[in-house]
Amino acid sequence: MSSRDLILARIRRALTDVPRSETPADVPVDRGYARTHGERTAAERVALLAENLADYRARVHRTDAAGLPGLLARLLADRGARTVLVPAGLPTDWLAKTGSGTGSASGAGAGAEPGSGSGTARRVVDAAERTPRELAAVDSVVTGCAVAIAETGTLVLDGGPDQGRRRVSLVPDHHVCVVRVPEQVVDSVPQALDRLDPARPLTWISGPSATSDIELNRVEGVHGPRTLDVILVAD
Amino acid sequence: MPPRAAFPRAAAAAVGDARLRANLRHATHTIRAKRAAAVAELPDWELLRAAGAAIKDRTLRHLDHYLPRLEEAVTAAGGRVHWAADAAEANRIVVDLVRATGETEVVKVKSMATQEIGLNAALAREGITAYETDLAELIVQLGDDLPSHILVPAIHRNRGEIRDIFARRMGDWGRPAPEGLGDTPAELAEAARLHLREKFLTAKVGVSGANFMVAETGTMVVVESEGNGRMCLTLPETLISVVGVEKVVPTWRDLEVFLQLLPRSSTAERMNPYTSTWTGTTDGDGPHVFHLVLLDNGRTDALADTVGRQALRCIRCSACLNVCPVYERAGGHAYGSAYPGPIGAILTPQLRGTGTPLDASLPYASSLCGACYEVCPVAIDIPEVLVHLRERVVQGGQVTLRGTRTVIKPARGHAAERAALRAAAWAFDHPGVLRAGQRLAARTLRLHPRRLPGPGRAWSDSRALPEVPAESFRDWWLRTRGERDSHEQP
Ligand code: SF4
Numbered sequence: 001m002s003s004r005d006l007i008l009a010r011i012r013r014a015l016t017d018v019p020r021s022e023t024p025a026d027v028p029v030d031r032g033y034a035r036t037h038g039e040r041t042a043a044e045r046v047a048l049l050a051e052n053l054a055d056y057r058a059r060v061h062r063t064d065a066a067g068l069p070g071l072l073a074r075l076l077a078d079r080g081a082r083t084v085l086v087p088a089g090l091p092t093d094w095l096a097k098t099g100s101g102t103g104s105a106s107g108a109g110a111g112a113e114p115g116s117g118s119g120t121a122r123r124v125v126d127a128a129e130r131t132p133r134e135l136a137a138v139d140s141v142v143t144g145c146a147v148a149i150a151e152t153g154t155l156v157l158d159g160g161p162d163q164g165r166r167r168v169s170l171v172p173d174h175h176v177c178v179v180r181v182p183e184q185v186v187d188s189v190p191q192a193l194d195r196l197d198p199a200r201p202l203t204w205i206s207g208p209s210a211t212s213d214i215e216l217n218r219v220e221g222v223h224g225p226r227t228l229d230v231i232l233v234a235d
Numbered sequence: 236m237p238p239r240a241a242f243p244r245a246a247a248a249a250v251g252d253a254r255l256r257a258n259l260r261h262a263t264h265t266i267r268a269k270r271a272a273a274v275a276e277l278p279d280w281e282l283l284r285a286a287g288a289a290i291k292d293r294t295l296r297h298l299d300h301y302l303p304r305l306e307e308a309v310t311a312a313g314g315r316v317h318w319a320a321d322a323a324e325a326n327r328i329v330v331d332l333v334r335a336t337g338e339t340e341v342v343k344v345k346s347m348a349t350q351e352i353g354l355n356a357a358l359a360r361e362g363i364t365a366y367e368t369d370l371a372e373l374i375v376q377l378g379d380d381l382p383s384h385i386l387v388p389a390i391h392r393n394r395g396e397i398r399d400i401f402a403r404r405m406g407d408w409g410r411p412a413p414e415g416l417g418d419t420p421a422e423l424a425e426a427a428r429l430h431l432r433e434k435f436l437t438a439k440v441g442v443s444g445a446n447f448m449v450a451e452t453g454t455m456v457v458v459e460s461e462g463n464g465r466m467c468l469t470l471p472e473t474l475i476s477v478v479g480v481e482k483v484v485p486t487w488r489d490l491e492v493f494l495q496l497l498p499r500s501s502t503a504e505r506m507n508p509y510t511s512t513w514t515g516t517t518d519g520d521g522p523h524v525f526h527l528v529l530l531d532n533g534r535t536d537a538l539a540d541t542v543g544r545q546a547l548r549c550i551r552c553s554a555c556l557n558v559c560p561v562y563e564r565a566g567g568h569a570y571g572s573a574y575p576g577p578i579g580a581i582l583t584p585q586l587r588g589t590g591t592p593l594d595a596s597l598p599y600a601s602s603l604c605g606a607c608y609e610v611c612p613v614a615i616d617i618p619e620v621l622v623h624l625r626e627r628v629v630q631g632g633q634v635t636l637r638g639t640r641t642v643i644k645p646a647r648g649h650a651a652e653r654a655a656l657r658a659a660a661w662a663f664d665h666p667g668v669l670r671a672g673q674r675l676a677a678r679t680l681r682l683h684p685r686r687l688p689g690p691g692r693a694w695s696d697s698r699a700l701p702e703v704p705a706e707s708f709r710d711w712w713l714r715t716r717g718e719r720d721s722h723e724q725p
Contacts, residue, residue, distance in 0.1 A: 004318040007480065007531045010638040011299045014539035018296045024485065027293035033282035033492070052505060128519050132436045132470050152506035165520040166469040166511070170462060189506075190491040198452040198487045199312070201517050204510035209462040212502070213371035213387055214420040215258075215394055216265055222370050222424045223431065224462025224509065 035190050037151055042182035045150045046232060049185050052153025056207025057220065058228040068178070068233055072142060073097040075176055075229050076121045081139035084121040085168055089161020090142060094178065095123060126164050132171060140174040141225075146202075148179045149192045153207065155179065155230065156192060158200045166203050175225040177205070181232045241596035242569055255391050255566050262390045263557040269503035270554060270610070276505070277495070286492045288614040291548035294450075294483055295538060301450040301483050302529065308453025312515020314525040319477075321532050321637070326357035328528050329442065329475055333363050336473050338439045344457060344464045345369035346444030347385065347551060348477050348530055350573040351586075354442070365442065366408070366434045368463035370427050377404040383567030383575065385553035386501055391566055394418040405430050431463065441471035441522065445478045446550065447493060448527075451486045454514045455527070458497060458507050468511050474522035479530050481538075481547040493550060496612040500552035533586030539635035542623040546582045548613040555607035555617060561600055570600065577607035581620040588636050589628050589643070598624035 001009070040048065050060045063071045076084055076098055084098065099120035124138055144162030145155045155177050157163045162178075169175050179185065186192050196202060209224030220226050274280050294301055306316045319325035333341055341358065343349065343365050355365040355376075367376040374389040375382050378400045382388030389397070398418040405412040410430045416422060443464065447456040455476060457464050468474060484493065498507045516525050537543050556562045556576030567575030571593045572583040580600045589595045598621050601607075607617040627634065631645040 002318070003320045003324060003531075006320050006638070007318050007529070007535060008299050008302065010531065010535035010635075011302075011480075011538060013638070013640075014535050014635060015296060015299070017541050022296070024293050024297040024300060027289065027296055029286055029289040029293060030282065031286060033279040033286055034277075037277060037279075056508070136432065136436060149506070154506045159517070159520055166465065167521075170465050170469065189494050190488075193487060193491050193494075198449065198454045198512065199514050201514070201520055202510075202512040203465065204506065204512075206504070206506040206508050208508070209460070210508050211370045211424060211461045213369075213374070213389055214397060214423055216262055216387070216390075217420040219420045219424040222428055222461040222463065223368070223435070223466055 034188075036187035038187070040150070040187060042185075045185050045187055046181045049148055049150040049153060049179075049181075050232060052150065053207070053230050054153075056153050058153070058207050058230050060230050060232065062232045062234070064234045068094055068231065069097040071231060072176065072178075075231075076140055076142075079140060079174055079227070081121040081174065083124050083138045083140070085135065085138045085141040085172055086123050086125050087143055087162055087164025087168060088125055088127070089164075090144065091162065094142065099123065126168050132167065135167060135171040138172045140176060141168050141172040142176045142178065143169050144178050144180075145184060147192050147195050148181075148185045149187070149189060150185055151188050154189075154192070155205045156196060157203045157205065158196060159202075166201055169203065169205070170224050173221070173225055174227045174229070175205075176229040176231065178231045178233055181234055183235070241592040242565075242571070242600040254393070256564060258391055258393055259563055259566055262384070262387060263559075263563050266386075266503060267557045270500060270557070273499040273503040273505065277499070283492055283495055284612055284614055287496050287550075287612055288545075288548060290484060290489050290492060291481075291613055292545075294485055295481065295544060295547055298480065298483070298538065301485060302480060305448055305450040305453060305483050306529075308449075308451065309515060309525075309527055310453075312453045314453065314515040314527055317526060317528045319528050319530050319532070322352035325352050325477055325528055325530050325532065326354055329354060329477065330358060330361045330363065332473070332475050332526055333358065333440055334361070336440050338363075340364050340366065340434075340438065341440040341442050341475075342366050342368050342434050342438040342467045342471065343372075344441070344443035344459070344467045345372045345388070346442075346477065347573045348444045348479050349442065350382065352477070352530070352532060354477065366431075366438075368431050368434065368467060369459075370424065370461060370463075373427055373431065374400060377401065377408065381568055382573070384556060385551055385575065385578075386556075391568075394420065394423065397423055401426050401430075409433050431466075435463075435466040435470055438467070438471050440473045440475065441467035443467055443474065443476045445476050445482055446497065447490060448478060448483045449485075449487050449490065450483050452514055454487065454512050456490065457511045458494075459510075460502065460508045462509055465509055465511055468513065469521045471522055473524040473526070475526045475528065477528045477530055479532075480534050481549075497550055497552055500550075500554045500610070500612040533588075533637075535638060536588075536635045537582070537585035539640075540585060540623075543581065543585045543620050545615050546578065546585060546620060548615055549578050549582065550613060551578075552612055554610040554612065558606040558610050560602055560604065560606075565600070570597065577601060577617045577621075578615070581615075581617055581624060584624055584628075588634070589624070595628050598622075598628060 053060050099122050146158035146160055147156045208226055208228045209221045210218055211222045212218050309316050317328045319328055358365045367373050371387055371389040374392055374397050384390045395418050398416055401412040402416050410433045412426045416426055445455045446458045498504045516523055537547055555578050559577050562576040570579040572579055574582045580597045584594045584597050587594050601621050603618050605618050631643045633642050
């Protein structure tokens with residue numbers, strides 16, 4: 001007997017107390033729990049998102065479409081980023097004020113223009129052939145997101161064109177995530193799951209990487225980005 | 236190797252270690268207070284908890300329906316599913332899969348299932364090195380140690396010990412610790428980051444567990460804080476996930492319950508920093524080969540026990556550890572398995588049977604105070620299962636072992652009674668535990684009105700059992716601890 005058949009046979013024998021006629025739907029699940037915890041206007045929802053993100057020590061910024069390229073350039077310059085990783089489908093105007101040109105990540109060290117404070121971080125477009133080591137040499141990454149959850153301060157990335165593969169928002173030490181508000185913001189976890197497609201690989205991010213493994217002291221960024229900037233862009 | 240001594244002896248040794256006790260006390264009390272605050276934020280907590288329990292019950296009662304559905308969905312999404320009846324088979328499957336890649340190193344996400352089956356040792360025997368990448372697991376691995384807590388496995392180590400372990404051992408496993416490493420948490424975390432990054436960037440094979448598997452869609456879910464999980468799940472070419480069969484949930488929508496229950500119960504956060512979900516493989520994003528190893532290893536035996544079955548609802552949040560007066564003093568190692576604390580006391584004897592002195596004594600590693608049940612996000616009645624298992628140890632009866640119905644005899648040569656008496660003696664040596672046990676017994680009065688249950692019965696028949704005051708756990712706790720810990724209360 002294969003182990004599959006063996007295990008399934010064991011399960012059936014273990015469940016002799018379950019009436020043969022019972023179906024999964026016969027086991028009641030009361031979904032009387034709340035869909036959202038509170039009634040909010042769109043503005044309140046965005047404010048709650050900002051508050052909960054900040055509570056996780058993400059740095060939250062607000063702007064509009066016209067202000068976005070300038071803000072992005074400033075955040076990258078403040079950071080001293082010489083190279084910025086860009087998902088292939090990131091809207092081109094977002095980085096209109098951030099340096100120019102694209103190049104290979106491996107040349108990030110020696111060949112990059114001096115970027116500190118001058119807003120000239122060189123764009124590195126992500127591609128399948130980039131090795132993890134190349135990504136690790138990049139200073140910052142800019143992505144969009146699929147949905148953001150106000151009640152928990154969570155950003156969800158689903159690999160859409162402006163977000164790229166899962167690894168791009170993980171390996172660089174600085175992640176800037178752009179959220180279009182209010183339309184990308186939902187109140188709650190149930191509402192977020194409704195909007196998401198389980199067939200896509202998803203990454204839920206709630207603040208920077210953190211550990212509490214050493215005497216329960218919170219330390220940011222053991223492995224993931226140590227700094228998370230979130231830009232809320234109003235229509 | 237896990238200690239093979241019965242719980243009371245292992246616990247007695249641990250209690251003698253003042254530093255361990257201080258570390259544990261600090262940890263459990265801190266997490267406990269934070270958790271209460273996080274839970275209080277959700278007015279519908281009890282409804283979520285009931286829904287969590289009900290979804291798991293639905294799944295467990297129809298596991299033979301959901302597992303094949305899961306298998307179908309994972310396969311349709313490009314994954315491969317393997318079934319492992321026991322630890323040896325699971326280890327062999329993983330060894331063969333790693334071998335087939337030609338690699339001799341794997342990076343690992345913290346996973347209790349792989350710890351339960353002793354995967355790292357099995358890989359090592361075949362010349363394959365498994366690198367633990369969770370910071371706490373790294374501390375444990377470099378220290379040739381065992382995890383002592385589900386959530387914070389190295390909670391028994393303080394910063395000075397961690398610094399010494401890093402300075403001494405990192406070089407044996409890869410990039411050495413920086414010269415002059417200090418003992419601030421930030422410096423230690425940085426040393427771990429540099430050491431582990433070397434592994435992540437070159438690893439071709441990742442090994443993980445999963446917190447949930449969605450039968451409807453074939454989606455796997457891993458919940459974590461550090462990002463090491465994301466590294467292992469996305470950078471390697473091959474991903475192997477070893478997951479207990481009980482981790483399946485029926486639908487995508489069911490995650491709305493568990494993703495609310497788990498972070499608040501576990502780390503007392505509204506949401507943990509990172510959650511990853513994947514469904515089979517995705518072209519150009521993440522591993523292009525995905526294997527799911529479905530693990531039985533005693534779970535179907537637990538399923539056959541209509542009282543004990545509820546232990547399979549467990550979502551490994553560790554809340555029950557942090558409120559347990561026995562765990563707080565004994566530490567995780569005394570439980571002798573991957574699963575410490577109250578959940579370990581009921582899960583381990585069901586997964587392994589009660590044949591060894593250790594496993595027979597685990598149902599006594601409790602004061603029956605009921606605090607574990609009160610915090611459990613899936614409402615597992617741990618005291619009920621403890622009493623049930625005590626009776627089984629003492630009176631024998633019908634159990635299922637490796638899929639076969641067996642009648643076990645009462646524990647031989649009064650071994651169980653000795654275990655109970657040792658536990659009692661140990662408790663008398665540690666008045667705090669006994670006090671908790673007695674006073675808190677008020678809540679579970681119906682379980683042992685005049686006499687101790689199980690083997691304690693003979694013992695209590697010949698002795699006057701200290702009277703059980705009609706004081707609730709909460710009252711007792713506030714009265715005896717409230718003041719001292721007031722700075723930790725929410
Ligand atoms: S038994 Fe309940 S409280 Fe304990 S770890 Fe499992 S889910 Fe959490």
